[in-house]
Amino acid sequence: MKHDMVTITIDGRKTSVPVGTTILAAAQQMGIHIPVLCHHPKLTVTGACRVCIVEIGGQPVTSCTAVAEEGMEVTTASPYIEGLRRDIVDLILSDHPYDCMVCERAGDCELQELAYKYSIRQPVFQGERRIYTKRDGNPFIERDMEKCILCGRCVKVCDEVQGVGAIDYAYKGFETKICPPFERDLDCEFCGQCIAVCPTGALVSKPSLGKGRKRNVNTVETVCPYCGCGCNITYDVVKNEVIRARSRQDTINEGWLCVKGKFGFSFINSPDRLTTPLIRKDGKLVPAGWDEALDLIGERLRKIRAADGPDAIAGLSSARCTNEENYLFQKLMRAGVGTNNVDHCARY
Amino acid sequence: MANDSIEIKVCLGTSGSAAGGEEVLRLFKHHVQEQGVEARVGRRCSPSKVGCRGFCSKDVLVDVILDGSKTTYQLVTPNMVERIVLEHVIDGKPIAEWTVKEEYASFHAKQHKIVLGPCGEIDPESIDDYIAMRGYRAARKAITQMKPEEVIGQVITSGLRGRGGSGFGTGEKWRVCRGAPGDVKYAVCNIGEVNRPLAEGNPHAIIEGLLVGGYAIGAAKGFLYIRERYHRSVERLSIALEQARERGFVGRNIFGTGFDFEMEFSFGTEAFICGEETALMESIEGKRAMPRVRPPFPAYAGLWGRPTVINNAETFSNIPLIIGMGGEWFSKIGTATSKGTKVFTLSGKVRNNGLVEIPMGMPFREIVYGIGGGIEGDKTLKGIQVGGPSGGIIPTSMLDMGLDYEHLARVGSIVGSGGMVVFDEDDCIVNVAKFYLEFLQRESCGKCVPCRIGTKRMSELLTKITEGKGEENDLRTMERLAGVMATTSLCGLGRTAPNPFLTSFNHFRDEYLAHIREKKCPAGVCTALITFSVLAEKCKACGLCKRACPAGAITGAPKQPHVIDPEKCVKCGACYRACKFKAIKKA
Numbered sequence A: 001m002k003h004d005m006v007t008i009t010i011d012g013r014k015t016s017v018p019v020g021t022t023i024l025a026a027a028q029q030m031g032i033h034i035p036v037l038c039h040h041p042k043l044t045v046t047g048a049c050r051v052c053i054v055e056i057g058g059q060p061v062t063s064c065t066a067v068a069e070e071g072m073e074v075t076t077a078s079p080y081i082e083g084l085r086r087d088i089v090d091l092i093l094s095d096h097p098y099d100c101m102v103c104e105r106a107g108d109c110e111l112q113e114l115a116y117k118y119s120i121r122q123p124v125f126q127g128e129r130r131i132y133t134k135r136d137g138n139p140f141i142e143r144d145m146e147k148c149i150l151c152g153r154c155v156k157v158c159d160e161v162q163g164v165g166a167i168d169y170a171y172k173g174f175e176t177k178i179c180p181p182f183e184r185d186l187d188c189e190f191c192g193q194c195i196a197v198c199p200t201g202a203l204v205s206k207p208s209l210g211k212g213r214k215r216n217v218n219t220v221e222t223v224c225p226y227c228g229c230g231c232n233i234t235y236d237v238v239k240n241e242v243i244r245a246r247s248r249q250d251t252i253n254e255g256w257l258c259v260k261g262k263f264g265f266s267f268i269n270s271p272d273r274l275t276t277p278l279i280r281k282d283g284k285l286v287p288a289g290w291d292e293a294l295d296l297i298g299e300r301l302r303k304i305r306a307a308d309g310p311d312a313i314a315g316l317s318s319a320r321c322t323n324e325e326n327y328l329f330q331k332l333m334r335a336g337v338g339t340n341n342v343d344h345c346a347r348y
Numbered sequence B: 001m002a003n004d005s006i007e008i009k010v011c012l013g014t015s016g017s018a019a020g021g022e023e024v025l026r027l028f029k030h031h032v033q034e035q036g037v038e039a040r041v042g043r044r045c046s047p048s049k050v051g052c053r054g055f056c057s058k059d060v061l062v063d064v065i066l067d068g069s070k071t072t073y074q075l076v077t078p079n080m081v082e083r084i085v086l087e088h089v090i091d092g093k094p095i096a097e098w099t100v101k102e103e104y105a106s107f108h109a110k111q112h113k114i115v116l117g118p119c120g121e122i123d124p125e126s127i128d129d130y131i132a133m134r135g136y137r138a139a140r141k142a143i144t145q146m147k148p149e150e151v152i153g154q155v156i157t158s159g160l161r162g163r164g165g166s167g168f169g170t171g172e173k174w175r176v177c178r179g180a181p182g183d184v185k186y187a188v189c190n191i192g193e194v195n196r197p198l199a200e201g202n203p204h205a206i207i208e209g210l211l212v213g214g215y216a217i218g219a220a221k222g223f224l225y226i227r228e229r230y231h232r233s234v235e236r237l238s239i240a241l242e243q244a245r246e247r248g249f250v251g252r253n254i255f256g257t258g259f260d261f262e263m264e265f266s267f268g269t270e271a272f273i274c275g276e277e278t279a280l281m282e283s284i285e286g287k288r289a290m291p292r293v294r295p296p297f298p299a300y301a302g303l304w305g306r307p308t309v310i311n312n313a314e315t316f317s318n319i320p321l322i323i324g325m326g327g328e329w330f331s332k333i334g335t336a337t338s339k340g341t342k343v344f345t346l347s348g349k350v351r352n353n354g355l356v357e358i359p360m361g362m363p364f365r366e367i368v369y370g371i372g373g374g375i376e377g378d379k380t381l382k383g384i385q386v387g388g389p390s391g392g393i394i395p396t397s398m399l400d401m402g403l404d405y406e407h408l409a410r411v412g413s414i415v416g417s418g419g420m421v422v423f424d425e426d427d428c429i430v431n432v433a434k435f436y437l438e439f440l441q442r443e444s445c446g447k448c449v450p451c452r453i454g455t456k457r458m459s460e461l462l463t464k465i466t467e468g469k470g471e472e473n474d475l476r477t478m479e480r481l482a483g484v485m486a487t488t489s490l491c492g493l494g495r496t497a498p499n500p501f502l503t504s505f506n507h508f509r510d511e512y513l514a515h516i517r518e519k520k521c522p523a524g525v526c527t528a529l530i531t532f533s534v535l536a537e538k539c540k541a542c543g544l545c546k547r548a549c550p551a552g553a554i555t556g557a558p559k560q561p562h563v564i565d566p567e568k569c570v571k572c573g574a575c576y577r578a579c580k581f582k583a584i585k586k587a
Helices: A023-029 A079-094 A110-117 A153-161 A193-197 A257-264 A289-308 A324-337 B014-018 B021-034 B037-040 B078-092 B104-110 B127-132 B135-147 B148-158 B168-180 B195-200 B205-217 B232-248 B276-282 B313-325 B327-331 B363-372 B406-412 B429-443 B449-466 B472-488 B492-495 B499-507 B507-517 B544-548 B574-578
Strands: A005-010 A013-018 A051-057 A059-062 A073-075 A139-141 A168-169 A175-179 A203-205 A216-223 A232-238 A241-246 A278-281 A285-287 A316-317 A341-346 B006-011 B045-050 B061-068 B069-073 B186-191 B221-227 B251-255 B258-268 B306-313 B341-348 B352-357 B381-386 B394-397 B420-426 B532-533 B582-587
Touching: A005 A278, A013 A023, A013 B168, A023 A051, A051 A079, A059 A079, A059 B472, A073 A139, A079 A110, A079 A175, A079 B449, A079 B472, A193 A203, A241 A257, A241 A324, A241 B104, A278 A289, A324 A341, B006 B014, B006 B021, B014 B021, B014 B195, B021 B037, B021 B045, B021 B078, B037 B045, B037 B078, B061 B078, B104 B135, B104 B363, B127 B205, B127 B232, B135 B205, B135 B313, B148 B168, B148 B205, B148 B313, B148 B327, B168 B205, B168 B306, B186 B195, B186 B205, B186 B276, B186 B313, B195 B205, B195 B232, B195 B313, B195 B341, B205 B221, B205 B232, B205 B258, B205 B306, B205 B313, B221 B276, B232 B258, B258 B276, B258 B532, B276 B306, B306 B313, B313 B327, B341 B363, B352 B363, B381 B499, B394 B429, B394 B499, B429 B449, B429 B499, B429 B507, B449 B472, B449 B507, B472 B492, B472 B499, B472 B507, B499 B507, B544 B574, B574 B582
Parallel strands: A005 A073, A316 A341, B006 B045, B186 B221, B186 B306, B221 B258, B341 B420
Antiparallel strands: A005 A013, A051 A059, A051 A073, A139 A203, A168 A175, A216 A232, A232 A241, A278 A285, B006 B061, B061 B069, B251 B258, B341 B352, B381 B394, B381 B420, B532 B582
16 A cells, blocks of 8 residues: 555645645645635636645645645745735735625635635735626526636536536636626526535525525525435525525535525425315315324225225325335335335336 | 749748739739740749748748749739749849848848748648658658657757747657557647748648657647638648648558558637647637646646647757758757757847747847848837747847847746847837736636736736836835746746736836836837927928827917927827927927
8 A cells, every 4th residue: 555655744744645635635634724715625626716825845836736746845834825825815806896794605705714814905916806787687696707706616516517517718818707608697407506616705596695694594404305315405594584505515415406405495484385284175175184184095095995996096206205205105005005006206 | 843944932921922922923924824934945934832931021022043043022013023024034134123132131141941941942832842852751761760769869869849838848748748658649739820931831841740749759640730810821731731641641551651640630719828738738629728737747648638749830840850860960050958940020120020040049139130130220229029928028238148948038038939029219118018918918818816817917007107107116016916926827828927027127127117206208108108399499380290180289370380289189199200300399
């Protein structure tokens, strides 16, 4: 095994890491924090933001791209490096709106954290800022491209994880912008993965706008109710209302959600939502208790099976149930009722 | 091309064509036939097209070669053709008043044309012309008699370094790529703007060089990467490629050795960044041209993740010479560490503008005053921008410095793609730096922060200075910004982007300070810092300035000195140029 490892020194501490490990990954394993803006552990390397620079042999090198080599000496936070990092953050802030007070991501923004860390109230490098007045008309994703720092995470998640490629870079130079083709309104799957990876407030969930920022919410860990995949969801809840759906990276679904999990939670507080069984009495659906409803179903199933045999009965279940529930349902139909007439909207 | 035939060579490079070369060639053919030249003089005479010979300011250039003696005519227009045919071709009397003047000889005398040599001599659309000058012999020798390692050895011996950007050793690059694991490898030739004369004048040398390169690294596929807009280059290269394929120099089983090598075009769009090799590869793959992170280097993982060598057309054009004449021969040209020659586009305020090829190490003085013929109007030389937009400005004090990779690096410039712009006393150095930074800002791919925003901020600060709003603190801010850009940018574009500012600021500090402290532009270029006024004692009240003024800013009655209203003046300088009595003062 030994020859597959390389030994490097980071900030005076020796460590052995597998061949091919980046300096950033090695430092993270040692608990050494290196700031990043474009790097994302689930996406391929971009190397765009340059804030993860470290000093190797006196030269500034981006730690997200530099691969550990035997005997490498790395300094992650010399005054020289911190000065360069400060100036890079300064440059980003010089082209960023100063509206943290109304930003959805305040308190949960990776850029804001770096501005705080380097105490940049007014950028040294001042100048023109990109102004975009066009707002995207889609119902789910608010795209405020003035806040975009062009880290490219959204482009990569859309391409590499989702396989959609709905957005990409357009234009050149200072005018470079991430947008759908021909700057049309976003017309994609609306999985919202781009929101999940955006380090700033450039991409936020439209249904959640103005309903509560990260520090003002309670979080509830749950499982997505939409299908058998069982994705883990973290709901942000304010005053007993779910305002936002997120997912953590350390979950079975690695933090990724689809449009339903990401945006489909408004039914929870909908007045149209059924909360009790309904039984049709005299042509009208009337609310009933669970015992009454289950008794009625059992009685009717028995009668039909006695009169016309079990194959007169068919069962249709829902993909919104869990796998376990669907397993039990087919068991009920096959073993209990005695028919193979069982299906569900996503097929057994 | 028997010795007793009469040759008429019409320059049909981009410049020659633009000057009307197509029509000139057509008329030569017409008159040669109509006058029955071949019958009358009893010799073959076929006018042909040739590529650019560099002296574009005098196009259309036409060579008439009669009895081994070459006469070159300059500024040939269609109505001159008949007389040349009658008096020179038939009667054997050259028309002295139309021939090139002394500067044509001095322009060429100091040059060392090994790569550009055939341009302007052979018909670029004829593979036979190329073969007649030993074309494809180097490829035959390399592929049939030499092992790939021996080819690479010769290139290493030659000392050839990349002619496109950073000047990395070509042989070394090939060696690494050959040694990189993988069955599928690619060779890519980037045909950039400055390579167009090569593609137009001697396209087969590029194809032969790429073929040898492909053989050396073990590639079966080569790409000719070129902007589609370079129509003539594309056309000539396409013809050349088709001819090479017909003769079996490209395709399967080349020279019967079993070596297969295919070549195809990959068309780029309008982007400066495509000169960066990893962005170029993205472009070939059909993606947006944005540089990749390195490592891995292209020699290990390039096109579609395969080991790839990218060189530009000038580098590849040197290869047939190196293989044909030997690496030793090549290494005798140039300096200890910069071998061979370099093609430059000499432009700006020199008398002789054009495309030049000089041995590495030639002092700038010789380039400007020898080849370039000195400064137009005998004005004072101010500086020379070398290496394209991201190169640096060389001041007059360094005129005796030799042009090579090391010297340029030492003064913060690069050989780059081979642009050379000469500035004189009428050029404002701050404005020049601003111009280049604005260009680089527009051409930044937008990927990394220091380049995308840094070039913007730097061009803003330079604009501020040219507008007379600069403060001394801005200079410190720019130096700090330049440091961030040069050390943390992702690719060469961002890393070299501060060069125009840094070099100009280092060498022309006074001019920057004049803009800031005295709010003056010493060259009289920055419109916000100059005022036009009439010198009453010199004004003859002729009214020329009044008529030239587009803004109606000049008033004056007959026999009364005229007056410029500074409120209305748009500082276009029309009055300054119109006045015959030097009565307009620009300050």
